[in-house]
Amino acid sequence: MTATDALHLERLTVGELAGVSLTLAPGEIHCLSGSSGSGKSRLLRAVADLEPHGGEVWLGDIDQASLPAHAWRAQVMLVPAESHWWADRVGEHMAKAAPADLEALGFTAEVLEWQVARLSSGEKQRLALLRAISRAPSALLLDEPTANLDEVTTRRVEAWLMARIRERGWPVIWVAHDPGQIQRVADRHWRIDGTKLVEVATWA
C-alpha cells in the first residue's frame, strides 16, 4: 500500500519555536538540524501530538485534532533517539516484520526470539526502526535514527530507509547532525535558528 498524503505543518508553535509552517510531499525527506536544546525533538513531539502546542498539523486532508490522539500517532509515527522496550522478547513489540526488512538491517528471523535485555544500543536503534515500520505508518518522524551506529551500518540503514520511504511514499522529518548524512538523504534541509526554521541550501 502506498501512502500518498502530504504532511503539512501550519503555524506550529512549541517551546521557543513559533509559527513553523512546512509542507512535506509524499516520499520527501526534510532534514532538521540545530544545536542541542534548540527544540528539534520537541518539534517532532508536537507533530506527533505528544506535547501541547499551538497551530495545526495535517496529514493529507486529516486534521491532527480530528483524530483520536492514538490513531494520529499510529499514522504519524515518531521514532525517538533512544528506544524503550517493555516486554521480554523483541518479537512481542513487533506487529509483523517482513523478512526482507530484517535481512536489510542485518538480522535474521531469530532476532524476534531474542531477549531485549541482551540487545546492544545499536541493535536497539535498528530494531526500533523496524518496530515502527512494522506498524504501517503513513508518515515518519525520525530523531537521529543512526546516532548509535558505526559508519558501515549507518550507510546500510540509510539506504534501506530511503528505499522504503520512496516505495511507501512517506513524508519524513529526519533530525540529523552529520552534514554528510544530510547531504545523502535530504530533499530539503532546515536549521533551527532561534524561534524559526531557516532553509539551508542542499548541495545536490
Added chain:
Amino acid sequence: MGVIELAWWQLALAALMVVALAACTAVARLGMGRSLLVAAARTVIQLALVGLVLEALFAAERLVWVALMALGMLLIAGREVMARQRRRLLGGWAFGIGTLAMFLSSFTVTVLTLTVIIGPEPWFRPQYAIPLLGMMLGNTMTGVALALDRLTDTAWRQQAVIENRLMLGQRWQEAVGDIRREAMRSGLMPMINAMAAAGVVSLPGMMTGQILAGSPPALAVKYQILVMFTITLGTGFGTLAAVAAGSRRLFDGRERLRLDRLAAPRG
C-alpha cells in the same frame, strides 16, 4: 458469660512495663525511648477520646450522629491516603480520588452488609455500624494509598517507556496497562495475604477480641469471615476505582502523559 472487668490501675501496670521497656532502650542508647513513650501516650489519649465519643454515640443512637462520625472518619482517611504518597496528583486530585474511591466502596459495602446481611435494628445501630466502617476504611485506605503511590511513582520512573508506547500508536490504557496491573496488585496484596494466613499464621484481632469478650468461637469465626470478605470487597473496589481514576488523570484529552500533574517528592 460476662467479661472480666478491667480497672484503670490494672492498665497502669501494663503502662509501667512499657515505661520499663523505654527505660531499657534509653540505657542501651537505642534512641527509641522517646518515640515509644509518645506513641504509647497517643494510644491512651486517642482511644480514651474515642471511647467517650462512642459512649455518647451509642447512647444517642441517632442516624445524624452516626453519619457525622462516618464523614469525619472518611475525611481523615482521605488525608492519610494523600499524605502517604511520594508523588501525589496536584490540585486536590490525590485527596479527591482517594476519598471518593473509599466513599464509594467502603460506604456501599458497609451499608449493604448492615442492611442485607447482619440486619441490626435500626440498621445504623452504632455498635455495629461504626466498628464495621472503621475496619473497612482502615484497610481500604491502606489499599488505595499503596495502589495510588505505586501508580504515580512507577509512571514517573517509566515515563520514557510509556511515551515510547504512545509514539507507536497505543491507546493510553494500553501504554499504562502494565503499571495499572502492578498498582492493583500492590493495593490488593495485603488483603489477599491476610486472608491466606488467617487462623493459620495469625488469629485476626477482631475475632480474638470477640472471643475475649465472651462470644462462642464459632460465632466469632463467622463474624471474622464476614468482615474479611467485606474488607476485601471494599479494598478491591476502592483500589479499582482509585487506579482507574488516577491513571486517567495522568493523561490529558490528547492522550499525552502529563507528569506535570504530579507533585515533586518530599524528603
